[in-house]
Amino acid sequence: MKERIHKDVIIIGAGMAGLTAALYCGRMNLDTLVLENGIIGGQIANATDIENFPGFISVKGGDLIATLQQQAENFGAIIDEFDEIEHVTLKSSPKIIETQEKIYECDVVIIASGMNRRKLPLPEEKKFAGRGVHYCQLCDGAAYNGKIIAVMGGGNAAVDAANFLTKYGQKVYLIHRSEFRADEVSQKRLRANKKVEIMLQTEIKALRGDKRLEEVEIFDKKSGETKTLHVDGIFVNIGVVPNTKLFEDELKLTASGRIPAGEDCKTEIEGVFAAGDVREKEIRQLTTAASDGTTAALLAEKYLSKLKG
Numbered sequence: 001m002k003e004r005i006h007k008d009v010i011i012i013g014a015g016m017a018g019l020t021a022a023l024y025c026g027r028m029n030l031d032t033l034v035l036e037n038g039i040i041g042g043q044i045a046n047a048t049d050i051e052n053f054p055g056f057i058s059v060k061g062g063d064l065i066a067t068l069q070q071q072a073e074n075f076g077a078i079i080d081e082f083d084e085i086e087h088v089t090l091k092s093s094p095k096i097i098e099t100q101e102k103i104y105e106c107d108v109v110i111i112a113s114g115m116n117r118r119k120l121p122l123p124e125e126k127k128f129a130g131r132g133v134h135y136c137q138l139c140d141g142a143a144y145n146g147k148i149i150a151v152m153g154g155g156n157a158a159v160d161a162a163n164f165l166t167k168y169g170q171k172v173y174l175i176h177r178s179e180f181r182a183d184e185v186s187q188k189r190l191r192a193n194k195k196v197e198i199m200l201q202t203e204i205k206a207l208r209g210d211k212r213l214e215e216v217e218i219f220d221k222k223s224g225e226t227k228t229l230h231v232d233g234i235f236v237n238i239g240v241v242p243n244t245k246l247f248e249d250e251l252k253l254t255a256s257g258r259i260p261a262g263e264d265c266k267t268e269i270e271g272v273f274a275a276g277d278v279r280e281k282e283i284r285q286l287t288t289a290a291s292d293g294t295t296a297a298l299l300a301e302k303y304l305s306k307l308k309g
C-alpha cells in the first residue's frame, strides 16, 4: 500500500515559476514539496546567454536554476524529480496528489507545469527522431560540426536555435511557413551571419533518408516551387504544448490548453493556483514566471492562514 503523507503546499513543476514559489513557501515555513517529472529548470535549464533577467548582464540557464534550486532547498522546500504524478484530485479537501510511490494530501496546489516543444507534424518524424530530427540544439548541436543544418520555426526559440547552431554548421537554413515572430535583435543577429539562409513562406513537406535524415522537401509558397534540400539535421522549434493533461478533468482550460487564472494566479478551485507559462496570459518570460511564483506562494500562505484559523 502507498504511504500517505500530508504537505501544506505541493508545487507541480520545478521551472522558474515552481522554484520561485518553492523559495517563497519554504521561507514562510510552509511544508513544501515540489514534484518534477522532467529536468529541474524546465525550458530554461539548457538555455545559454540569458540577457534579460534583472540583476545579471548575462547568465546561463543552468547556473540561474542551480542557484534558485539551492535557495529553495536552503529554506526547506523538498524537490523530488523521481516520483511521477499519476492522478490529481483538486476539488476535495484535502487535495490529493497520487504519485507512483505515494499518496500526498495537501491544502494548496500550485500548478507550475509550463510547456513542452511541439513535434514536427510529419509521419516520418518518428523514423528520424534522434537520427537527424532534433528538438534541443544545446544537447545535439555539437554532433553537426561542419554539417548542413536546418532550423524549423520563426519565433524567438527558432531564431535563437539558428544563431546558436551557426557555431557548428557550415550552413544553417532557417525555414518557416510564414513571417518571423522573433524579436528584432535576434533577427538582426541571424541575418548578419553569412552562414545563414532564411527561407520564409516555406513549408517542409517531407523528410527523406535511408537510416538517417538526408534531405527535406520544401515548398516555396511565393513561387509555388517544390525543391529538395540536402540537410544532415533539422532542429524543430515550432511552438509549444501546455502541460495540462493531468488537470483536464479537474479544471476548465482555455482554447490554447492553458489554465485560466488572473494576475493573482487563483484558479476556479480555492487553494489551487496556476503560475508561469501554464497560466493563460500574454507575456511568458522568466520574469513573469518568477512573478507568478511569488504571487501564488504569498496568496497560498494567506489562504492557509485563513484555513487553519
Ligand SMILES: Cc1cc2nc3c(=O)[nH]c(=O)nc-3n(C[C@H](O)[C@H](O)[C@H](O)COP(=O)(O)OP(=O)(O)OC[C@H]3O[C@@H](n4cnc5c(N)ncnc54)[C@H](O)[C@@H]3O)c2cc1C
Residues within 6 Å of the ligand: 012, 013, 014, 015, 016, 017, 018, 035, 036, 037, 038, 039, 040, 041, 042, 043, 044, 047, 049, 050, 051, 052, 053, 085, 112, 113, 114, 115, 116, 157, 160, 243, 246, 275, 276, 277, 278, 284, 285, 286, 287, 289
Ligand atoms: C530556448 C528558450 C530560450 C528562452 N530564453 C528566454 C530568455 O532569454 N529570457 C526569458 O525571460 N525567457 C526566455 N524563455 C522563456 C522562459 O524560459 C519561460 O517563460 C519560463 O522558463 C517559464 O517557466 P515556467 O516555470 O512557467 O515553465 P517551464 O520552464 O516550462 O517549467 C515547467 C516544469 O514543470 C515540469 N512538469 C510539467 N508537467 C509536469 C508534471 N505532470 N509533473 C511534474 N512536473 C511537470 C516540466 O518538466 C518543467 O520542468 C526561453 C524559452 C526557451 C524555450
